[in-house]
Amino acid sequence: MSSWVNRHIPRKRDISQIPEYLRPQVIQRTIRPEILISESFQEDTQNKIIIESRNNEPKKIVETVVNPRQYDTKKINTTPNPTAFELMYKDKSFVFVILRHLRNIRDNDLWISSYNSIRKFYTNKIVIIDDNSSINTVDGKLVNAEVIKSEFSGAGEILPYYYFYKYKWANKMIFLHDSMSLNRLFKENEIKDEVKFHWYFHNYEVRDTRKILQYILMLNNNKKLYDYANNPESSWKGCFGATTIIDIDTVSYLETEYNLFSTLVLSIKTRLDRETFERIIGIVLYYEGIAKDDCSNFGNIVNYPGAFESENSNPETSAYILRQRYYNTAIIKVWRGR
Numbered sequence: 219m220s221s222w223v224n225r226h227i228p229r230k231r232d233i234s235q236i237p238e239y240l241r242p243q244v245i246q247r248t249i250r251p252e253i254l255i256s257e258s259f260q261e262d263t264q265n266k267i268i269i270e271s272r273n274n275e276p277k278k279i280v281e282t283v284v285n286p287r288q289y290d291t292k293k294i295n296t297t298p299n300p301t302a303f304e305l306m307y308k309d310k311s312f313v314f315v316i317l318r319h320l321r322n323i324r325d326n327d328l329w330i331s332s333y334n335s336i337r338k339f340y341t342n343k344i345v346i347i348d349d350n351s352s353i354n355t356v357d358g359k360l361v362n363a364e365v366i367k368s369e370f371s372g373a374g375e376i377l378p379y380y381y382f383y384k385y386k387w388a389n390k391m392i393f394l395h396d397s398m399s400l401n402r403l404f405k406e407n408e409i410k411d412e413v414k415f416h417w418y419f420h421n422y423e424v425r426d427t428r429k430i431l432q433y434i435l436m437l438n439n440n441k442k443l444y445d446y447a448n449n450p451e452s453s454w455k456g457c458f459g460a461t462t463i464i465d466i467d468t469v470s471y472l473e474t475e476y477n478l479f480s481t482l483v484l485s486i487k488t489r490l491d492r493e494t495f496e497r498i499i500g501i502v503l504y505y506e507g508i509a510k511d512d513c514s515n516f517g518n519i520v521n522y523p524g525a526f527e528s529e530n531s532n533p534e535t536s537a538y539i540l541r542q543r544y545y546n547t548a549i550i551k552v553w554r555g556r
Contacts, residue, residue: 291323292330295337296359305340307409310465313388314344315378318396320351328396328552329355331533335399335550337361343387347377373483374492375460379499380479383469391469393461397552399533401540404463404548408515412465412508416549417458417519418500424456429494430501436485437476446505454504456497458519468508478502516547527553 247253305312314336318329329346336344344363350371368377378393390409398416408414424430427447434444446452472478478498486492503509519525523543524536536550 292327292334294330294359295334296361298341298361299338302337302339302341305342305404305409307390307406310389312340312342312390312392312409313382314340314342314392314394315382316344316346316394316396317349317375317378318346318351319349319374320353320355323353325353325396325554326355327532328554331552332394332396332399333360333363335401335533339400339403345378345381345387347381349374349377370483370486372487372491374486374495376479376483376486376492376495379460379464379469379472380483382464382466383473383479386466388466390463390465392463394549395459395461395551397554398459398461399550399552400548401537401550402548408548409463411463412468413503413513414463415455415457415500415509415514416461416463417516417522418455418514419458419496419519421452421454421456421497421500424497429490430497433482433485433494433498434501436481437478438481439475443476443502443505447501452501452504454501455509455513456500457503457513458496460492460496460499462499463515472502472506476502516549522547522551524553525551 316329316332320326320329333344333346336342341362344360346360346363346365348365348367350368366381368381370377370380373380378391382391392404392409430447431444434440434447437443469479473480482495482498486495500509500513503513516522523545524539531552531554533550533552536552539545540547540550
């Protein structure tokens with residue numbers, strides 16, 4: 219029943235009420251011209267789904283789509299390199315010491331890359347010294363390696379010398395930061411001396427000597443060493459990152475003569491303290507005449523390609539930059555501003 223109120227409500231039309239000659243013509247889909255044209259472009263006019271056998275075709279290589287938000291940490295290489303060998307020089311043994319500090323999971327890439335790079339070339343013992351890492355990590359599956367969790371939080375670069383003197387793992391130590399990796403084999407002239415810095419910096423780049431002198435006053439037999447450090451005419455170079463290739467006899471002498479490592483390891487806590495140690499080890503070695511003008515294997519650190527640039531933040535990028543600049547070094551440095 220209709221009414222004026224319901225006038226806008228659509229009502230179902232009874233087709234029987236329409237005269238037959240006015241009714242729309244019903245055309246089946248299979249004979250409609252537009253459908254026939256469309257079907258002519260199909261492989262099968264019935265639109266069947268056909269799964270063809272492709273057993274004889276070569277398999278296509280499917281490239282992995284990298285999700286930029288997904289992070290996969292590097293893996294410790296447990297497969298021995300058949301060409302790796304033990305580094306020796308005139309019957310002197312070597313130990314590699316990696317100083318590690320982890321702030322986040324991505325920092326695992328650094329020390330793992332450093333470890334893997336050593337195992338690519340050498341089978342020598344590796345000691346990993348962990349300095350106050352803020353995250354846990356997995357140290358399993360390491361080969362001929364030892365991990366030391368340091369009790370001196372924040373002492374940083376002095377720790378390899380302190381523990382090398384304490385445990386005397388070998389005749390010589392090759393000290394690497396976790397941000398350093400091996401790029402090639404060492405040459406004879408790079409490992410034969412009592413001590414060689416990896417890189418140096420000039421003493422005129424030191425702007426504040428007060429903390430240096432303060433630390434020297436803590437050492438034994440400091441009078442002449444203090445005068446040498448306080449003399450602007452003294453010629454010495456700083457040791458970048460305090461990283462060296464050094465003889466155990468040299469480390470033992472510095473500890474016996476000055477109590478250098480056992481004293482300062484108790485005082486170094488901050489980044490400024492660690493930078494001060496880079497200067498002090500250079501001063502002491504030059505004062506003793508152990509370090510010479512050719513004190514480093516790879517020159518001034520400011521000449522390192524991409525030095526102190528944050529985009530040079532992984533070993534692969536750093537190695538590429540070195541190849542582009544034809545920079546010859548056995549050690550790659552990564553820059554992350556930690």
